[in-house]
Amino acid sequence: MQREELTDFLKTHFPGSVVREDAQYPELTVAAGDLTQTAAELKNNGDLAFDYLICLTAVDYKDKFTVVYHLESTLHRHLLVLKTEVPDRENPSVDTVSRLWPTADPHEREVYDLFGIRFNGHGNLQRLFLEEGYGFPLRKDFSDETRVLTLS
Amino acid sequence: MTMSEEIIIKDIIVGESEDYMINVGPQHPSTHGVLRLEVCLQGETVKYLIPHIGYIHRGIEKMCEFDTYSQIIHLTDRMDYLSAHMNNEAVCLMVENALQVEVPERVKYIRTILDELNRLASHQLWWAAFGMDLGALTTFFYGLRDREKILDIFEESFGSRLLHSFNYPGGLMHDVHPNFQKRTKEFLSYFRKKLPEYNQLLTDNVIFHQRSKGIGYMSKETAIAYGVTGPSGRGSGFSCDVRKYAPYSAYPVVKFEEKLRTEGDTFARYLVRMDEMVESMNIIEQLVDNIPEGDFTAKMRPVLKLPAGEYFQRVETARGELAIYLVSDGNKTPYRMKFRSPNFSNLFVLNKITAGGKIADLVAVSGSLDLVIPDIDR
Numbered sequence: 215m216q217r218e219e220l221t222d223f224l225k226t227h228f229p230g231s232v233v234r235e236d237a238q239y240p241e242l243t244v245a246a247g248d249l250t251q252t253a254a255e256l257k258n259n260g261d262l263a264f265d266y267l268i269c270l271t272a273v274d275y276k277d278k279f280t281v282v283y284h285l286e287s288t289l290h291r292h293l294l295v296l297k298t299e300v301p302d303r304e305n306p307s308v309d310t311v312s313r314l315w316p317t318a319d320p321h322e323r324e325v326y327d328l329f330g331i332r333f334n335g336h337g338n339l340q341r342l343f344l345e346e347g348y349g350f351p352l353r354k355d356f357s358d359e360t361r362v363l364t365l366s
Numbered sequence: 367m368t369m370s371e372e373i374i375i376k377d378i379i380v381g382e383s384e385d386y387m388i389n390v391g392p393q394h395p396s397t398h399g400v401l402r403l404e405v406c407l408q409g410e411t412v413k414y415l416i417p418h419i420g421y422i423h424r425g426i427e428k429m430c431e432f433d434t435y436s437q438i439i440h441l442t443d444r445m446d447y448l449s450a451h452m453n454n455e456a457v458c459l460m461v462e463n464a465l466q467v468e469v470p471e472r473v474k475y476i477r478t479i480l481d482e483l484n485r486l487a488s489h490q491l492w493w494a495a496f497g498m499d500l501g502a503l504t505t506f507f508y509g510l511r512d513r514e515k516i517l518d519i520f521e522e523s524f525g526s527r528l529l530h531s532f533n534y535p536g537g538l539m540h541d542v543h544p545n546f547q548k549r550t551k552e553f554l555s556y557f558r559k560k561l562p563e564y565n566q567l568l569t570d571n572v573i574f575h576q577r578s579k580g581i582g583y584m585s586k587e588t589a590i591a592y593g594v595t596g597p598s599g600r601g602s603g604f605s606c607d608v609r610k611y612a613p614y615s616a617y618p619v620v621k622f623e624e625k626l627r628t629e630g631d632t633f634a635r636y637l638v639r640m641d642e643m644v645e646s647m648n649i650i651e652q653l654v655d656n657i658p659e660g661d662f663t664a665k666m667r668p669v670l671k672l673p674a675g676e677y678f679q680r681v682e683t684a685r686g687e688l689a690i691y692l693v694s695d696g697n698k699t700p701y702r703m704k705f706r707s708p709n710f711s712n713l714f715v716l717n718k719i720t721a722g723g724k725i726a727d728l729v730a731v732s733g734s735l736d737l738v739i740p741d742i743d744r
Binding site: 274284315324343352 | 419425427428593606675676677678680687689693701702704710711743
C-alpha cells in the first residue's frame with residue numbers, strides 16, 4: 215500500500231486512535247487498553263499484514279513512557295510505527311504482543327530490564343542483562359554514581 | 367562429544383524424570399563469546415534451551431545519551447565488531463538524513479566497497495570458525511589467511527584492522543590510501559582463485575553434509591515471526607535484504623542479487639553465506655574502477671545538533687538488519703538511542719530450531735546463525 219492509502223486506511227479502521235502523517239513513517243498511537251486488539255488487527259488484516267516486528271522499544275519522556283513498535287509487512291513492504299503511552303511511573307504496564315510476534319518476547323524482557331515497564335501476560339518476564347534489584351538504567355531519573363565525568 | 371571439559375553437569379534430577387540440565391558456556395569455545403545456554407536434555411536429545419545473556423552488557427544505549435554523534439560512532443564499532451564499518455555507517459546515514467546533508471558520490475562508492483569488504487572478511491571468519499566448530503581445523507587456517515589480506519587493506523587506509531571508526535557524519539575521516547583500488551583488485555583476483563578451495567574443503571565434503579543437512583530446520587514463517595534476518599533468515603526464504611528494500615550509499619547503482627534458499631536447514635544458511643561472498647565480490651568489481659574523484663567529506667558543522675524528532679535508519683550488516691531508532695530533543699546528544707541489533711533477534715530462535723534435535727547438532731546450528739555476542743548484549 216502506498217503511504218497515503220495506508221494512512222487513510224488506518225484512519226477509517228482505527229477511529230479512536232491518532233494517526234500522524236508528517237513523520238518518517240506513518241505513526242499510529244493507540245490507548246494502552248486497545249493495544250492487543252489493534253496489534254492483532256494490524257497483523258491479521260490481509261490488506262495490512264504487518265507480520266515482521268523489526269524493533270520494540272520504549273522512551274522515557276519524564277511525564278510518561280512511550281512503547282514503540284516498528285512493524286513491516288513482508289508481503290506489501292510497507293512500514294508503520296505503532297505507539298502506546300504509559301503515564302503511570304510507579305507501576306507502568308502494557309499488554310504483551312509476544313503471542314502475535316514471538317520476537318517480542320526477548321524485546322519486551324529488554325524493555326522491562328532497562329525501563330521497568332511490565333508486560334501483562336508475558337510468560338517469562340525476568341531481568342535480561344542486569345541482576346534483580348539493579349534499578350532501571352534507561353529511565354531519565356536513574357542516577358549512576360559510577361559516572362563521574364559528564365559531558366557539558 | 368569433545369565438549370566434556372567445558373560442560374558442567376549442573377543438576378541431575380534423580381527419580382522418575384530422566385531430564386538433566388547442562389550449561390554450555392559462558393566460556394565455551396563454540397559460543398564464540400560469553401553466552402550461556404542452559405540446555406535441558408533427555409538422553410542426547412535437547413528438550414529445550416534457555417539463553418542467558420548480559421555477560422558483556424556495557425550499556426551502550428545509555429552511554430549514547432551522554433555522547434555526541436561523532437563520539438557514538440566509536441561505540442558502534444564495539445557492538446558487532448565484525449561488521450564495524452556497517453555499524454558506523456548506520457549512525458552516519460542517520461545523522462546525514464536528519465541534517466539533510468548530501469554526501470559526495472566518492473564517499474558513497476567508497477562506503478559501499480568497504481561494506482562489502484567488511485562483509486567478506488566477516489563471512490570468511492564465520493566460515494573458518496564454523497568449520498572448526500565441526501572439527502575441520504584446516505578451515506580456520508584458510509579463512510584467517512585470506513581475511514588477513516582484507517585487514518591489511520583496512521590497516522593501510524584507516525590504521526586499524528577491526529574497529530575502524532572510519533566513517534564520520536558527512537563522509538569519511540580522511541581519504542583512502544592511494545593503493546586502495548590496486549590492492550582491492552589484487553585481493554579480488556586472489557580470492558576468486560581461493561574460493562573454489564573453500565568449496566572443495568567443506569561445501570562438497572560428505573562428512574560436512576552429514577553434519578549440517580536437515581538439522582536446525584527453520585521455516586520462513588518462523589524466520590519472520592522471530593525477526594531472523596540476514597543470511598540466517600534468507601536461508602529460510604525470508605527476503606529481508608535491506609540493501610534491496612531500503613537501499614543506501616551506492617547500492618542503488620549496483621546490480622546484485624539477493625541470495626535466497628528455501629531449505630531452511632543449517633546447510634542452506636551455509637550456502638547463502640557462500641553465495642553472498644561471490645555476490646560481494648561482484649559488487650566491489652562494479653564499483654572499484656569507477657570511484658569518482660572529489661572530496662572525502664561534505665562540509666559539516668563542528669558541533670552536530672539534530673533537529674528535534676524521531677529517526678529510524680536501517681542497514682544490512684553481515685548478520686542481518688541493524689536498525690537505529692533515535693529520539694532527538696535538539697541537543698548535541700541523543701535523547702534516546704536504540705540499536706536493534708540483528709544478533710539479538712537471531713539468538714532467540716535457537717530454542718525453536720534446536721528443540722528435539724541432538725546435543726551434538728547444537729554447535730552446528732548455533733554456528734550457522736553466526737552470532738556475535740557483544741552485539742546481543744550491547
